[in-house]
Amino acid sequence: MILERYNLLSRASHADPDTSPVQNELADELAKLKKIITHELPELARQRSPHNFTELHQNLLLEMERFHEFCEFPDLAQKVVVGLGGAFSAGKSSLINALLGQKRLATEVDPTTSLPTYLLQGETEAITALNLFKRRVELSQEEFLSLTHDEKERYGSQVSALLQSAFISLPDFPFENLALLDTPGYSKPDDANWSDRTDANLARAQLNSAQFLIWVVSAEAGTISEDDLKFLASLRQDIPRLVVISRADKRTPEDMQKMVELVRTTLVKRALPALAVLPFSSRKKKDYPAEPIVQQLQSWNAAPRDLGFAINFKRQFASYQKFIESEQRLGHRRLNRLNRILTLSEEAEVLEDAQELKQIAQHGLDELQNIGENLYNLRQRFFQGLKNLGDYQGIPLPEPQDIDLLDLQNVDLSQLLSQIREGQGLPEVDYSSRWLSLTVKIESSTVLRRLMCISPSLAQLTVQYKPMNIKALLRHPAYIAPSLSMLAIPGEAVHRNRLMGQLPHPENLFHSRLL
Numbered sequence: 001m002i003l004e005r006y007n008l009l010s011r012a013s014h015a016d017p018d019t020s021p022v023q024n025e026l027a028d029e030l031a032k033l034k035k036i037i038t039h040e041l042p043e044l045a046r047q048r049s050p051h052n053f054t055e056l057h058q059n060l061l062l063e064m065e066r067f068h069e070f071c072e073f074p075d076l077a078q079k080v081v082v083g084l085g086g087a088f089s090a091g092k093s094s095l096i097n098a099l100l101g102q103k104r105l106a107t108e109v110d111p112t113t114s115l116p117t118y119l120l121q122g123e124t125e126a127i128t129a130l131n132l133f134k135r136r137v138e139l140s141q142e143e144f145l146s147l148t149h150d151e152k153e154r155y156g157s158q159v160s161a162l163l164q165s166a167f168i169s170l171p172d173f174p175f176e177n178l179a180l181l182d183t184p185g186y187s188k189p190d191d192a193n194w195s196d197r198t199d200a201n202l203a204r205a206q207l208n209s210a211q212f213l214i215w216v217v218s219a220e221a222g223t224i225s226e227d228d229l230k231f232l233a234s235l236r237q238d239i240p241r242l243v244v245i246s247r248a249d250k251r252t253p254e255d256m257q258k259m260v261e262l263v264r265t266t267l268v269k270r271a272l273p274a275l276a277v278l279p280f281s282s283r284k285k286k287d288y289p290a291e292p293i294v295q296q297l298q299s300w301n302a303a304p305r306d307l308g309f310a311i312n313f314k315r316q317f318a319s320y321q322k323f324i325e326s327e328q329r330l331g332h333r334r335l336n337r338l339n340r341i342l343t344l345s346e347e348a349e350v351l352e353d354a355q356e357l358k359q360i361a362q363h364g365l366d367e368l369q370n371i372g373e374n375l376y377n378l379r380q381r382f383f384q385g386l387k388n389l390g391d392y393q394g395i396p397l398p399e400p401q402d403i404d405l406l407d408l409q410n411v412d413l414s415q416l417l418s419q420i421r422e423g424q425g426l427p428e429v430d431y432s433s434r435w436l437s438l439t440v441k442i443e444s445s446t447v448l449r450r451l452m453c454i455s456p457s458l459a460q461l462t463v464q465y466k467p468m469n470i471k472a473l474l475r476h477p478a479y480i481a482p483s484l485s486m487l488a489i490p491g492e493a494v495h496r497n498r499l500m501g502q503l504p505h506p507e508n509l510f511h512s513r514l515l
Contacts (some may be wrong), residue, residue, distance in 0.1 A: 007153045008143055022315050024393055026071060033385045039065055040378055048371050050323035060207035067309050067386075068134060069165055072394070076167065077393050079120055079179035080303055083210030085203060087228060088185030089248030090216040094181055098290050099297070100173070108261050115166045116204040117149065120179040122169025129166040137163065144168075159312075173299045173326045181210060186231055204234060209308050212300050213241040214293070217263065217339060219250045219279070224263045232272050238306070243267065244298055248279035248288040256288075268452045291511050292398045324372045331365040380418040 037060045045053050063179040070077045084092045096119065115129065147160040186203035207213060215232065224243070232241070243263060248256050255291040256279050264277045275296065281288040337465050345351055383399035390397030416430055 001155075005157050005159075008139075008159055009162075011137050012129070012131050012159050014135055016135065024204050026389065029385055029389050030068060030071060032380060033067075033389070034064060036378060036385075044371065044374055044378065045320075048324070048327065048368065050320065052180065053320070056227060056316050056319055056325065058201060059205065060313065063209065063312050063316075065164070066205060068211050069130060070309070071151065071389060072130060072134065072136070073118075073128075073167055073395055075169070075393050076118060076120065076179055078177075080177050080212070081118075081179050081181050081210040082212045082214060082297065082300060083181045083183060083207040084214045084216060085183050085207045085231075086185060086216035086227065087218075088201065090185065090218050091184055092185075092216045094216075095246055095290075097243060098285075099180075099294065100170070101500070104449050113215060115160055115163055115167060116180045116184065116202075117166040117336055119168045119170065119173065119182070121171070121173035121402045123171065124169065125171060126169050127166060128169075129163045131162050132164060135166075139166070145365060156216055157239065175297055177301050178297060178302075181206060183207060200231060200234075204231070207234050208239075208443070210239065210470070211303065211308065213239050215241055215243045215274070217243060217245050219245050219247045219256065223259060223394055224266055226493075229266070229270050229272065236312075237272075239308075241272075242293070243274040243277045243363075244293060245277065245279045247281060249281040249284040253287070260394060262300055276279060310383070310397050311400050313382070313386065315405055317375070317382070318333055320375060320400065321372070321379075325367055328365065328368050328372070331368060332363060333366065335361045362382060369389075 025026070037057075041055065041060070045057070050056065084096065086092050100119070127141065129137045129139055131137050143159075144166065146155070146185060147163075151160070152158050183203050183206045186200045215228070217228065232462075245256070245263065251259060260277050260279055264274070267274050267277070276292070280293065280294050281289045282291060335358065338354050338361060339485045341354045342351060343360065346352065380401075386397050387399070422426060
């Protein structure tokens, strides 16, 4: 056994570049992208950067790691990724095992040793891991299942500390177009040593790159925790989510029903609504079956494959760009004030001081202009390289438009408008008639054109919802209500004016000019 463990350690730690599956051309392109993130961007940040640049840079590095995984495994790039998240020991691995009908994942994995693991359909059954040097390590089922919290006690080794992610391909995997991603628990177990590899940032980067999300909550917790809610709020809000309450057999049927309602209500109140909240038990499958979860996975299996890498990268660059633009606006305001002083003042000493301050302000603006141009050029080169890699893999990865970065959350529009009126000291108005007229009097083609301006993802709905069924389209919770509610949110005047023209007051929100 010692010899077998030594052999596994040797394989897990090798750095032989000749064994890399990435061809030279692909490796060169990846190296260029990494140089931009690891060297050029930090160099630019030394001149001027936002206070959260460390977090921004870390997000880029983690996303780059995720993108490298896709490049190493081309089959993965063609899949719709469903991320499974939750606190430590919430039951994610047990749920996946139940969905597959066989034990493929260890169910007691310490977050200091667990690996983000992809499961997908493949021609042959295989388990492959990427080590710290981005080299492939072939694992047997027994070796993979040995990577548990007691590995050090049993074998005197910590192989998983040398590995970054694992990929399990199965010929009988039931979802042709899906890849299930089992992530390490974001939370810290009370009796374990914490590790930077498995903190919330790693879990967040993994889940933000998924197209769909299954969030697992243990029934033993009684409800969804505040930590869960905060973590969910930190994820991209445009990712559809399903909440599964695991170990439902730990509660009575009555208590379980109450917990489902409590979780659903809590999520809605926190503006984190889920497609559904489903109880599940691997021990009492008749009472809490997996079929509703499987049905949801089957619907996702037919969803368009839309990778989130370009969006996630763009968010970080856009955050930096917004900081530069904000600093430029501040600099222009200072310069305008100094110009007023120079115009109005007649005292020579004041004019001399103001002129000196003006030169300093102008120099600062010139520096910001230079930083902004360098950031723009850097971003252009990065996304051109990303597109080249996407073309190489046969997947489209163009640079997203700024409007694609909008976080469209499910919002109760009527309640939002009522709050606006209350804040303005105006009497409450019943908007139901306006909403009804919106659903019955507007030409469907007009509605589709206008709403698609707000979110390109709405284009997908035009196939599902025909013009004759426009009411269903307008009631669709994932896109329509969030898109319309954006128009009534204070501080979004730029988007309102750009998309719909100058809107009237809230009580006339559904005026004919809107649609």
